Amino acid sequence: MTRMGNRPVPVGARRDVRRRVRITTSMCGGSAAIYAQFGDWTWAAVSELCGVDVYSARTPGGAPAYLSFYHYEVRGDETITPRGLTFGDVVDLTSQCFDLGSESVLTLHRVARAGTDPGGPLTAREYLEDPRPGCLYVLNLNRWITRDRPDSNENLLVSSPVGFAHQHLPRPPASWPVRAAARQARNQGGFVPDPVPGYVPAAPPFEFGYDLDPVRDFNGVGLVYFAAYFAIADTALAALWRSLGRTNRQFLHRRVLGQRIAYFGNADTDARLTITVRLLRHEKEAGDEIADIAIREAGTGRLLAVTAVDLREPE
Amino acid sequence: MTRMGNRPVPVGARRDVRRRVRITTSMCGGSAAIYAQFGDWTWAAVSELCGVDVYSARTPGGAPAYLSFYHYEVRGDETITPRGLTFGDVVDLTSQCFDLGSESVLTLHRVARAGTDPGGPLTAREYLEDPRPGCLYVLNLNRWITRDRPDSNENLLVSSPVGFAHQHLPRPPASWPVRAAARQARNQGGFVPDPVPGYVPAAPPFEFGYDLDPVRDFNGVGLVYFAAYFAIADTALAALWRSLGRTNRQFLHRRVLGQRIAYFGNADTDARLTITVRLLRHEKEAGDEIADIAIREAGTGRLLAVTAVDLREPE
Known part of the structure; x- marks a missing residue:
């Protein structure tokens, strides 16, 4: 599920991330657990697609850079919902990151019950105009931040970590109003x-x-x-x-x-x-x-x- | 991390389970998350060592059998504690199940920071008499249960699922007083x-x-x-x-x-x-x-x- 060391996947080596996942007990114990899991998938996707190990990212000054969540949306349909996933379920996950510049990144996941994924690249157009039946979509807009004081959470500064590659990612269409929303x-x-x-x-x-x-x-x-x-x-x-x-x-x-x-x-x-x-x-x-x-x-x-x-x- | 289908690993094909794990954000968000994760490892170990997919286990009558937790203990030392594990940490996990008969199972995990695992089989003797420095131990005694009424949690019956193999597992020493404790x-x-x-x-x-x-x-x-x-x-x-x-x-x-x-x-x-x-x-x-x-x-x-x-x- 996660990368084990500090050697990032070469930038551009993969177009997207695809993985089969068994939903475990910890992923659905309590109502926030599945959202925590989706968030892990975002950190994994950025680590695999953007040339930087999110878990050990640092600013040029050497401070820890944290890939914080700024906007998070989940959209299921009548057949698959976030709370409807329970332990033992097996899903196919497709993850794609989009270029928002050096300080943030947009990640889209498509989750389908095993064997029902429609296949093909995961595009902004699919999410915005043509979501597939039986698919749950998760969209995360994350920003790189760092603490201005180690003992306070009130002021968190935008930052960009060393090695974060984004220009090779697909650009989101101008009509995708995540930040505006x-x-x-x-x-x-x-x-x-x-x-x-x-x-x-x-x-x-x-x-x-x-x-x-x-x-x-x-x-x-x-x-x-x-x-x-x-x-x-x-x-x-x-x-x-x-x-x-x-x-x-x-x-x-x-x-x-x-x-x-x-x-x-x-x-x-x-x-x-x-x-x-x-x-x-x-x-x-x-x-x-x-x-x-x-x-x-x-x-x-x-x-x-x-x-x-x-x-x-x-x- | 988890098995994807319903094909159990052949019984006896492995002596124990060994795995390198990156601690993710969801595994340490909130104080119970790491214990939830350890529990997932127990279900994974039983699935891999006991011939039955815990996530889809059924009683002979066809009712879901749930591998419930009866006794749970965690023991670290001055250098590694359950709350001391944080996201980004990489650990080596060794898991061993012990035979308690058809209705329950004892699972022991050894967790060491990557590259520091002492190696060798994980035995009851190590846990009871000779715990290794720098290792965190997790012990779970689980019982197979099933609900007597689908709408109530008050009475849960002991059960044993089809295909649960245990006689090939090491026996715990008689001096291991988990149930008595x-x-x-x-x-x-x-x-x-x-x-x-x-x-x-x-x-x-x-x-x-x-x-x-x-x-x-x-x-x-x-x-x-x-x-x-x-x-x-x-x-x-x-x-x-x-x-x-x-x-x-x-x-x-x-x-x-x-x-x-x-x-x-x-x-x-x-x-x-x-x-x-x-x-x-x-x-x-x-x-x-x-x-x-x-x-x-x-x-x-x-x-x-x-x-x-x-x-x-x-x-």
């Missing part, structure tokens, strides 16, 4: 416009206080782990569900067709967060709901992340 | 005797209420995930630390030399737990502490798990 989400404090045609509020606006959890929310280098934001948002969503009289069992069986998340900031170990959830339901389709969630630092109101979840009636 | 821990409600020579209480007995978390605590088949028990116990321990005026940052940097956990029951999605923590400190060595933790279902008092954590001064 994240910027707009930041300005609006959410992904979802207000109102959304065809949807009505399913609950009054919901606010939830959350203390960052030193047990679960931090990664091996003391940053709030990108996958933990999924769990943090889900914690607020679960609380809203309970306030509507829905059960934990229903929450466990929720079906997530897709999710977008944009990351704007990290936080320190003692931070308290304020999470707001706007839950919308389709006027006609029971179980078709959208949750638009903003995660802020309490007190300062600093926006840390926004996420939108597309929910469907459980199977 | 778990039984005794169950009877006593903890692993640690009272008193422990050389240790004194570091805090009054601590009780903590915990609602099972539908976001984080359940695995892909709706059982409380074995690795989540580590996080659940840590949640109570972190609360106790805070009650002693210690910071979340100190908790994040805690050093865990070893941990034992025994699993006695599962629980349903709405269960509330009562967690008791007895924290002891060494009379002379600052930072040398033992936490003895019991996890019970609130109301009934049913014992779900006990765990003991060996803590050391942070590096």
Whole structure:
């Protein structure tokens, strides 16, 4: 699954990454685990396609460079969803990186149940205009960052590591508005416009206080782990569900067709967060709901992340 | 890392499993992730050494058989600890299964930083009498179980799947008291005797209420995930630390030399737990502490798990 040393694959030696993967227990234990796994696949793809071992990348000054997650989206269909993958499942993975310059990189994954992958190169056009049935797509926009002070997560500087090759990668089409979408989400404090045609509020606006959890929310280098934001948002969503009289069992069986998340900031170990959830339901389709969630630092109101979840009636 | 199909490795074709592993971000995001990973290694070892694909095992009646965790212990030394493994680290893994009959199996892993593995077969004697410096050992006692009702986790029956081969495995020595230790821990409600020579209480007995978390605590088949028990116990321990005026940052940097956990029951999605923590400190060595933790279902008092954590001064 992962490269073992510091010898990068020669740049341009491969067009993309293809791999068969067995979903293990750790990849689906808890609701953030599968997103953590997808993130590992992004680090693996960049390591294999961009000439730099992401796990040991350094800035020219010698500081560790960390390939942080800035925008993350997952899109399944009625037959394959992120929460629908369970241990024992075998999938075929295709990964492609796209050139965004020296400070960031765009990675697209296509995940299909073993033997059903449509084959062929994975292009921006396929994702934007012609997604294949039975395929789950994961898109990650990552930026290289480094800490400005070793003991704080509040200011993280953009950087570029030694050896990071990108000019050989396909360019994303100008019409691919990933960065613009994240910027707009930041300005609006959410992904979802207000109102959304065809949807009505399913609950009054919901606010939830959350203390960052030193047990679960931090990664091996003391940053709030990108996958933990999924769990943090889900914690607020679960609380809203309970306030509507829905059960934990229903929450466990929720079906997530897709999710977008944009990351704007990290936080320190003692931070308290304020999470707001706007839950919308389709006027006609029971179980078709959208949750638009903003995660802020309490007190300062600093926006840390926004996420939108597309929910469907459980199977 | 994992086998891709349903064709088991021929029984007896390998003496043990050896593999070089890069620790990825998902393996150390949050405090339970590394224990989840070790558990995956156990399922992989049993799949490779015991003639049955653990991920698709079935009872003779055709019901899914689940290789549950009954006793789990991790033991590092001053140079390698479970929380000391971080992303980018490369380790050499050796795994050996031992014969406990048709309904359970004992699996031992040796983890050493790449290039430092002492080599040679991994024996019970090495683990019990002669652990190698620079090696982390993980021991898992697993039992095959199946649900008696598809909608409840309260009664889980012992079972044995079709094709599970064990008689070719080395027998553990009679002096290896894993099952007896778990039984005794169950009877006593903890692993640690009272008193422990050389240790004194570091805090009054601590009780903590915990609602099972539908976001984080359940695995892909709706059982409380074995690795989540580590996080659940840590949640109570972190609360106790805070009650002693210690910071979340100190908790994040805690050093865990070893941990034992025994699993006695599962629980349903709405269960509330009562967690008791007895924290002891060494009379002379600052930072040398033992936490003895019991996890019970609130109301009934049913014992779900006990765990003991060996803590050391942070590096």
